[in-house]
Amino acid sequence: MCVNSCCAFVGVLENETKCKFCKEDRYYSNGKARKNLPFTSIIERLKLQFKNPERSKELLYRHNYTCNKGEFAHNNIGDIFDRQIYQELLNDEYFPDPRDIAFTASCDGYQIFRQKTDDCWVFLFLNNNLPQELRVKKENLMVTLIIPGPKQPQDFNSFLYPLIQEMKFLQDGISCYDGNKEEQFTLRANILAWTGDIPALLKVLCLTGHNSYSGCRFCNLRGTLNETNRHVYYPL
Ligand SMILES: [Zn+2]
Ligand SMILES: [Zn+2]
Structure with missing residues (x-):
């Protein structure tokens, strides 16, 4: 990525050797990148989680919740899966496998430097397949991408590129091993909702x-x- 956090050198910017916004060099003279984008793979973490038999069972919460909802609970909102949008997605044949993951993605700006503007952007994924009491525990939050700043990004979308690539793979399905059922299966994941503070959502949109x-x-x-x-x- 650009040393001033203007953009990430991905997609159409992949072969650039200078930042088109601030004209700073991408590489040191020895060919090493001056700054790297902090990104942690979602796919790899999901694969690791499904390999573990205990965790694999916990990840069935979405399926169990939606199957065991009683008649009386029908009009109550108890979880994100009671929202109409989830039902619409089911009708469109999303989430066919009980193990398919429904994420809530969030993007927020954080002020970690002594400046007045938001300068660090954090992309966090919440795994709705986990029971509510586990979902927001620190160890279960998936930080996937950080735009480190301190300057404002110029091409915000370029930073999202690695994340969008992974989500595209996950939409089509990836091969994954289930440690609970001891079988190979096709894992899919989709983002059910985006949340975030207003400056961050403005950037995403x-x-x-x-x-x-x-x-x-x-x-x-x-x-x-x-x-x-x-x-x-x-x-x-
Ligand atoms: Zn730049
Ligand atoms: Zn308005």
């Missing part, structure tokens, strides 16, 4: 931000410029 004229992610309401302090507002 390629929006311009809450100080711009078209800052809303739901409608086309246009902001007005306050001449005195040169800020765009949404007076309501």
Whole structure:
């Protein structure tokens, strides 16, 4: 990635030797990259988890929850799987295998340096196939990608590239070993929902931000410029 965190050298930028935003060199003179993107594979971690018989059983929570929901519980929201969107995905033949994983992805900006803007972006995956009491435990949160900053990324999407590649593999299905059933199977995983703070979601959705004229992610309401302090507002 660029030494100033402008972009990751992936996809169409794969062969670049200079950052197209800040013109900094990608490599040292000895050919080594000046900065690497911190990324941890989701696929490898899922494979490791399914290999373990105990964990493999725990990962059946989604299946067990949706199968054992009583008649009375039908209109109650007890978990993410009670939302209509999950039912719609089931109708579209997503999650055919009890082991298929439903993720919640989150992206948040963190201020870890003494600056006023968000400077470090963390992508975290929550595995909804785990029971609720285990799901948000520190050891079960899957940090997959960190955009380290301290400068604002210029091409935010380029950093997502390795993550999107893995999710594409997981959508089609990968070969995985189930330590509980002692069999090889095709594992699929999909993202059920994205969460995050507003500045982060704006970046994921390629929006311009809450100080711009078209800052809303739901409608086309246009902001007005306050001449005195040169800020765009949404007076309501
Ligand atoms: Zn750069
Ligand atoms: Zn709006």
